[in-house]
Every structure is written in structure tokens, then in C-alpha cells.
Amino acid sequence: MKRFAALFAALDTTTRTSEKTAALAAYFREAPDQDRLWTIALLSGRRPKRAVNATRLAEWAAEVAGLPGWLFEESYAVTGDLAETIALILPPPALPEAATLTDWITRIRGLAALPEPERREAVLEAWTALEGTERFLFNKLITGGFRMGVAQGLMTRALAQATGIAEPDIALRLMGDWTPDTTTFAALVLTNDPGANLARPYPFCLAHALEQEPEALGPPEDWAADWKWDGIRGQAVLRGGRFTLWSRGEELVTDRFPELTELADRLPNGTVIDGEILAFSAEGDGAPLPFAALQKRIGRKTVSKKLLADTPVILMAYDLLEDEGRDIRAEPLAARQAALRRLAKNVPASAPFRLSPPLPFANWPALAALRADAAAAGAEGVMIKRLASPYHVGRKRGDWWKWKLDPMTFDAVMVYAQAGHGRRANLYTDFTFALWQGEELVPVTKAYSGLTDAEFGEITAWVRKNTLERFGPVRRVTPALVFEIAFEGIQESPRHKSGIALRFPRMLRWRRDKPAAEADTLETARDLLNARR
């Protein structure tokens, strides 16, 4: 655990990717096999299930530290992290132990089965054995909240450096439905066995947001465009007569969308398709349903007949990665899409399958005009992909661009402020915004992001001086600061006093030029609601 804690500390204290990679690579060279395997598992989101209830844990820690519950809660509010709060308030370890990461994970996985008094004993014993960062990590692992700021790509690179195996090969080997119980470090990372897992998907190719004008991309004839669908990115893998469906988070979601299993009968073996899982109405020519409809399906592991009938899904296909058992990712997009069209010809119109239609455009202004109509097509914007590009691993700049619709905006007044968590502890960063309704300011949304640390620092000083009332951690402030709030969607919400709810609200900028009286009205927001229908 000491070695793993040192790795965590090294990754946590540097912001330089090269140093993070070097620290990870050194760890992958030196750590015992089972620890390496668990580290890969943890860094790819395969963490142990929560073993202890967070409330219990807080109670036990306060008790050991000799602090009243309210003081523990106040400390938690400042650090913003339960595992850290516990690690900080406990006395130093009385009996330090030198067990490995795997030893500790084994103990942690045994916790859930213990009756509560024994579980408590085991946790208290761990706290007296672990110090500083180790204790923090232990707490993260038992509460199921372990995260480490390492992107999958960075881990892949570090493993490639440590083993001398090419990065794309490593990426492919780490995909799929494995756990440290079902494999070993040697079998997972060091062995090249393509038949080992027929269900294995390819790493997804990810797009960058287009931040400049599309003219900067050069001649339009080098590019293809289609809609940017508002669903879940998915990969359909059909090999050896077996159909599996993967989401971008590398999660196996075959069982959540049982209607797509039909594709096993419609497509040949040795096919891997990249596309979007979309809630879709079959009426007329068919049309995507709003994302809110798909949300009802996400997270449901078993799907009722009614839900299947009310919210059917389709696979909106846009790329072909494997054709007749051959990995064609290196071929140009134009060739892959031609192959995809050929396959699609044999799929009957009744099947839950569509080709994402190409959007022909003669010049960039024409594409801009198409993009402006994205909402009417049930899309979020357009995707622009270079016709000559291969299917990259991960987020590589230059060939795939997403060009989303501009967000909707209004100017709202800050009415409440709350201190942030984690890296924003002791700064006021979580704000509630209101719009005018007559003489009254009606809260409409919260937002946390979009400003610079310098602006948050300035607002923090302002909040301290302009607090009207405190409700625990929340401060009601003088309604004076105006912010432009951007959001991706707006819908009716009887649960909110304002009657509306926003999707992805964030602060676009601080309108220092605008007095509160000139902020927008609730009516303006309701107009947006009607306009989007």
C-alpha cells in the first residue's frame, strides 16, 4: 500500500503529463504483479463496491477522534471530501503495517459480508495501521469513491513504456469485460491472444470541439459531415455469433437495450459498428426522441415491456471498424463508410438500425446553415470528419470535430452562494441564479463552472462582505452581481418554483457592466422554452 500511496501522491502533486506518465511507468515496472493488475483495474474504473455506509464511517471516525458529530460535519464541509476528512482528523497510526495494495483490497472486499460490529472493528484496525495518504486511499476504496486523475490514455502510455508493447495494442488488451479475478497481469497485458475475448470492443475515437470557424479546416471537399446525435455513444460487436454492445465508458450494456440484439441476425459475423444508441420513434419516417426519453433507459438493468414499447432505441450507425473479421480502422473514413453502407443494404427497414445520413455541403456556409437546423432534426449539432482519416484511438486532434449548436443564454442575478468542494474548498463557487418576475427575483438554476479561479477569488471576497443571511453553508447575498448563464436545453419542471429546468447550465461570463435591474425576466426564459419546441 505504501508504494501505491507514493504513486498516488506523485500523480496528485504534479500537473505535468510527462511526470505523471513517468511515475506510473516506474510503478508498472516495479510493483508486484497482482498490485499492477489492481492498479490498472482501479484506474480504468473497475473499483471494489462500496463496503461501508458513509454515515456509519463518519460516526466511527468522529468517535475515534473524540469529536462531536456536528464538528465532524463542519470539517467535512470545508474539505469537501469524506475520505480526506477522516484521514485528517484521526490521530497518527499506532501500529503501522506494511501490507500490499492487493492485501488491502482483499480485506476491503471481505468487509461487506461481516456483521456491522465486526466491520467496525476491521475499519478501526485499518485506521490504526495506515498513515496519511494510505488512510485516505483506504477510505476512498471502502466508500466506493476511488478516483485518480489519470486518463485511460495516460495509463496506456505508461504501460507501453514499462512493457515495451505498442500503445494501441495495450489499449485494445485493456478493453472489455475483465476483472482482476478473471485474469492476471501476464494474461491481460503481456499476452497477445486475439481469440481470448471475442466480445472485446475497440477503443473509441473521440472528437474535439470545434472552437474556430470551420473555414480553418481547409477545403470542404476533404470533409464529411453528419448530425451530432444526442444519445449514448455505442459500439456493436458481432463475432462468433455473439452480439455485445458497449458504451463509451467501456461498459457492457447489451442487456439494457435488448431490442438491439436482433442485429445479430441482420449483420454478418466479424462486424464492429460505431454509432449512437438513440431513443427513436418509428412513426412516419422515424425521428429521435429527446434525450430525456433515453434517460429512462439508462441505468435500468432490467427493462419492462412497457418501457420497451414507450421508449424503443435504435443504433444510429456512423462507422465500421471491423469488416468480415478484419480490423479496418487504418483505412480512410470514406472507405469504411462505403463498407458500412454495403452492410446496411441487407438490414430490413424494420430493424432497430439506421445509417446516420450524410449531410452534403458545397461550402462551409452551407454546413453552417444545416447546423442551424440541428434542433429540428433532433440533433445537438454536426460532426465534421476528415474523409481520409483513420479511426484513431482516443481523442486525437485534427480529424474529428464536433460543432455543436450555440448554447442558449440569459443574464441572471446571483442570489445565493455556497463554498465549493475539493479543489475549490474555501472559495465560493456554487451559485444560485434568479430571474425577474415583476418585482421579485425567482431562483431558476444553480451553476458552478465557467469562471476563472481569479474571478472566483474576487467573488469570494465580495460574498464575505455582502452576506445578508446564512443558512448553514449557504449564504444569501445582496442581489447585485449579474452573470450570463449558458445552457444546452430547457424544459418545463413543475418541481421548481420557476417552472423550468435547464440542461448543463454554466456561467459564460460575469456581466460586470450590467446592474441587477437589467437582468432578464422569467418570461424571456419561457420564450426560449416555446421557441425550442
Place this chain on the structure above:
Amino acid sequence: MAREPVLTFTDRGIHCPAGDFYIDPWRPVDRAIVTHAHSDHARSGMGHYLATPRSLAAMRHRLGPITAQALEFGVPLRIGGATVSLHPAGHVPGSAQVRVEVAGEVWVVSGDYKIAPDGLSEPFEPVRCDAFISECTFGLPVFRWRPEAEIRAEVNRWWAGNAADGRASVLGAYSLGKAQRLLAGLDPGIGPILTHGAVEEMTAILRLQGLMLPETIRVVPGVDAKSHPGALVLAPPAALGTPWARRFGPASEGFASGWMRLRGIRRRRSVDRGFVISDHADWDGLNTAIRETGASRVFVTHGYTTVFRRWLADQGYDAGIVATDWQGDEAEAAAEVTE
């Protein structure tokens, strides 16, 4: 008729009616007693200042010509109907608590303080009193500091490691107090110690006040990573990440503050290395200090006042909150992000 309190809380600062003086006032007054030379406590515009000789030396540097009287630690001074004396607060060299006695009743204003000796500042002295006005910048049980020897070893290990990798070590620390405290713990055997002008000037003043500190070299054009390989550079936090700091090439940046105890703040500062080093009392320090005064009344100011007051009330103290314009490290932390 009830007796007038020894100290009252006004919008100019803490006032002693019997002696008609203020302690660390934030608006101009005729007579000010100043606990220490940090800018939120020692402000300009007072008719007359009283402070320890070390504080006065730093204040004269920062405030320019002032009318002032030096008072050594432990020497009683009669001002009107009050008897005043200064006692080490252990915050920075020269920092004092102010003891005020009127008709047998004793009140103490802590100023900023820390209990654990730092090897440089005059060690904190507990002063028995009836009422204690205490700072509580770090008044939460998550804040606990480690012994000075461990901290010094940690900083020297970091410096030696960087020097071995051919990198400079740039360490951010406030120019009065924290910088000299760090300096006192550095091992000059590792390499040269360079200083930013603001740090060098304050260090020179404190050397004149009798502090023994390792040799330093002021950073001027021509003094950089090439001329002084493996150097440690002491600079005010505001200099980190600026063109000034870039002259040291690929350097590791460190920052010393009590706030570095919190992971979130370490990450926000995004320095390479955060050292948990504070010139304020930690949770245990605050509790010990308050217990040792024997005071039954405690007023808390700047920091986690609401929480700390409630904790003291739970412990049986008659505890209140005083609003002051002193900011302590809370302001430092907010300022850190605006740099």
C-alpha cells in the same frame, strides 16, 4: 453601575477605554499598539505606534517614517488607567500578544500566534488572563501540523532531489516570517540560497535585529539557474509562475502554507509541491493556548469563528465572536488564487 470592560470592540479596532489606545486598528487612531508587522495588523496612518523592537524595524521598512515607541517583551508600561505589556506570540520574529490590565482585571489580545517553536521566533508564552481574544485561522480539527524538525527535513529532501535532477527549487513563502523560518531550516550544504528582493530586504532587517540566518544571494540580472546550479530560491508567493520565476528554467515550485494540508487547495494552487507549514496555531495549538490562559471568557476572531466559538462554548467557555478587519491566512488563501 457595571464596570466598563477592559477592552471594547469598535469599528476602528479593539479599544481600551482606560488607556485610550487601540490594538491593531484598521482605521487611523491617535495611539496604536501593534502585535506584529504583517500588513493587516500594522496599518499606516496612526498618530503613534507601540510595538516590539523587531516589529518596529519591519514596520518602519513597510510604513516609512512613523512616530513609535519600542517596548521589550515582559516590560510593563502604564498608559492612562491601564498597564500594558507585550509577550511572545511565536507567530513571526518580534510578534507579540498584548496583555492589558485595568483595576486587577486582565485581558489578552493574541494577535496571530502559534504554539510550537519554529526555531526562530521567540517561543509563545502562555499569559494568564480573565478574557482572551484569540485568532482561529485554522480552527478546525483537520488542521494539525508536524514538528519543525520533520518539516525542515522534508524541505531539504525536496531541494536535494531537485538539485540532483539538475533543477532549481523555487519556494514561495511570505517575505516576513515564513521566509526566514524556512531559511533557518535550510541546509546550505545542498546548494546556494537565492532570494527575491522583497525577501532579501526583510531578511536583512531581521539580521540586523540579531537573527542568525544562512547566507543568501539576492536575485539580480545575471543570477539564475546557470550561474547558481541546484539553487533554492525563496520568493513571495506572488512571484511563482511569473516571468521573474522563469529565469530559473525547469524548476520545481513549492509553496509553504497551512492550507496545503487540504488536498483540494494543493490541487488548486497546482504547485509541484505543497508544504504544510503555517505560522498560525493548529487545532491542538489553539485549544492548548486557550486552556493555558485560564481565561473563562474567550473571543474568537478571523478564521473559522462560528465553528470554533461553538466548540469553545461546548467546552464550557463563555465564548463570543469579534468581527475584525484582520484577515490572516484566509485572505492569503483567497489572494493566492487571484495572483
